[in-house]
Amino acid sequence: MTIRSFIKRLQDIMRNDAGVNGDAQRIEQIVWLLFLKVYDAKEELWEFHNDDYQSIIPEEYRWRNWAVDEKDGEAKTGEALLSFVNEELIPSLKNIEVDEHTPVSKSIVKFAFEDTHNYMKDGVLLRQVVNVIDEVDFTDHKERHDFNDIYEQILKDLQNQRSSGEYYTPRAVTDFIVQMVKPQLKDKIADFACGTGGFLTSSLNFLEEQVHSVEDREAYNQAVFGIEKKALPHLLAVTNLLLHDIDNPFIIHGNALEKNVRDFSEKDRYDVILMNPPYGGSEKDSIKMNFPMELRSSETADLFMSVIMYRLKKNGRGGIILPDGFLFGADNAKLAIKEKLMKEFNLHTIIRLPHSVFAPYTSIRTNILFFDNTHPTKETWFYRLDMPEGYKNFSKTRPIKLEHFAPAMEWWENRVEIKEGNFDKAKKYTVEEISSNNYNLDLCGFPQEEEEILDPEELMESYQEKRTELNKQIDSILADIQVMLGGKL
Structure with missing residues (x-):
């Protein structure tokens, strides 16, 4: 699946939803769903390397437990899915408790959802969007890196929405x-x-060739820092760094x-x-x-x-x-x-x-x-x-x-x-x-x-x-x- 066809499939589905107004909202909708999918893939890797790993996301709200459609008729859809997303999922993620001891890899979930909204009003179409996103295997190293450029495509699409201010x-x-x-x-x-993290990811691509040891990988993981005032680019930047194998994306949502x-x-x-x-x-x-x-x-x-x-x-x-x-x-x-x-x-x-x-x-x-x-x-x-x-x-x-x-x-x-x-x-x-x-x-x-x-x-x-x-x-x-x-x- 190419990045362009992936984005186009999602946008074509959402154009039929009365609740989503314009490409800017369509992209915002894609971004928070994509974040949860990418984060779940990262958690699979963290769990593989750490038997004691505990997710900050309550079990019933993890992507694997509500979004994956096993084609057995049990996956949430329609009004049930809308009610779950609007009344349970998003409020729960907004209200996750963090403190100064919470690792960045976990606290980013709360910060990512501070200003997140579900614009879709058709639960059947929402299920279709979720299924398309779930097709991508972000645990696969090659597929994950093939999607490193996904944000350039998203921002190029946003260029048409001049009022978005991005x-x-x-x-x-x-x-x-x-x-x-x-x-x-x-x-x-x-x-x-930092916007969506363009300078940070260009820097990481440059640093990647310098990584030759475990110590180098640790330095790479802690190399970049960003601040972004707007909610959507902030979420894009965090997800972008996760795709670049940064386990603790240090991107602050602020001015x-x-x-x-x-x-x-x-x-x-x-x-x-x-x-x-x-x-x-x-x-x-x-x-x-x-x-x-x-x-x-x-x-x-x-x-x-x-x-x-x-x-x-x-x-x-x-x-x-x-x-x-x-x-x-x-x-x-x-x-x-x-x-x-x-x-x-x-x-x-x-x-x-x-x-x-x-x-x-x-x-x-x-x-x-x-x-x-x-x-x-x-x-x-x-x-x-x-x-x-x-x-x-x-x-x-x-x-x-x-x-x-x-x-x-x-x-x-x-x-x-x-x-x-x-x-x-x-x-x-x-x-x-x-x-x-x-x-x-x-x-x-x-x-x-x-x-x-x-x-x-x-x-x-x-x-x-x-x-x-x-x-x-x-x-x-x-x-x-x-x-x-x-x-x-």
């Missing part, structure tokens, strides 16, 4: 960043807005911005931080109070950059995706963040990404900042990754691939300045040059291209994004003026 970082981008940062088994790797940055200690810091922070959003004033005055920003991505700096260990490395607005932004908070980054960290490389990498989510241009906590910045290299030959845009059907990063990867190992016509494609700037230019990092940008004619919907979306960004900059400047005037404007 942002998907293409696998090629996460793999490229990981390969440049080169995490090691001894490293603790973190993503404080990484809620803790005061001054309170972070050494135990809160990580060797490697890889992120695509959410941008375009704003946080309430109580969140901004967790940051020093000069670092308080109305832009979510700015606040995450500050968190990253406070949580990166000495000699640690970071690979962070940020929009163009961060590079050229000149409001007080952005300037303070960039100044802190360059004075306290070594911002050694910025890769300018071509447009439409994140299509169809957004047309905003993005960049990858690579830095480490070794010494203050002395010089920063900029490299412009151009659109591959034969491409005008990336799209859902023609996404960016790892091979498209080949020019940047080749340049990375043998850095030289490159000029094409009158435009710099790769160039090194000293920290003095950058600071004297008011920390404007908008360097080695893309030559002015002939304006593309967009269809009306894309044109409106592009206009709305640009207007939102400009409004934020104006609001930030007005807020600074208001402070200078003593709160009167």
Whole structure:
């Protein structure tokens, strides 16, 4: 069974159910059922290796005891199945008791179901969905790893539901960043807005080749940490790590911005931080109070950059995706963040990404900042990754691939300045040059291209994004003026 056909079969069944409204709800329904199936398969393995293993899930609610259809007429279906799921199964899993001594491998069940709902109203169709999911043998190593990419398919389907607000970082981008940062088994790797776990799973795939012993496997199992604010991506990330043979997926369901940055200690810091922070959003004033005055920003991505700096260990490395607005932004908070980054960290490389990498989510241009906590910045290299030959845009059907990063990867190992016509494609700037230019990092940008004619919907979306960004900059400047005037404007 292919991943695409698996998802399609489930969605085709659920389209006949009056209770499920749109692909976003269909996918949410698939995810919590899939989690229970995957978790049951993991429990089979844990039971095999530990005769004393006790499940945190009450016996009657374990997948094997209610979901499996033995074709003997005894499997729950129809109203009986609906009543069981709505009145017993989900409430029971929501109310599982955990404490600080509960292993992560068990407590994830409660956290996974904190915001879970059953949308289906037809118990016969629900039985059909359960049966399709039960066909997959997640105890089989090959079949389990064949399904490692299932979440990319789910997120690609979510792309069509723009109102869902889910942002998907293409696998090629996460793999490229990981390969440049080169995490090691001894490293603790973190993503404080991990979504479905793309950076974490790319890191695990990179680390897998370093596993040669039982001790290595233990280090692999404890290598990654994530925080995710939204319920659905959090559940996706947990299940994704289970599929990658992480027995204790340390993914917290919460907001990484809620803790005061001054309170972070050494135990809160990580060797490697890889992120695509959410941008375009704003946080309430109580969140901004967790940051020093000069670092308080109305832009979510700015606040995450500050968190990253406070949580990166000495000699640690970071690979962070940020929009163009961060590079050229000149409001007080952005300037303070960039100044802190360059004075306290070594911002050694910025890769300018071509447009439409994140299509169809957004047309905003993005960049990858690579830095480490070794010494203050002395010089920063900029490299412009151009659109591959034969491409005008990336799209859902023609996404960016790892091979498209080949020019940047080749340049990375043998850095030289490159000029094409009158435009710099790769160039090194000293920290003095950058600071004297008011920390404007908008360097080695893309030559002015002939304006593309967009269809009306894309044109409106592009206009709305640009207007939102400009409004934020104006609001930030007005807020600074208001402070200078003593709160009167």
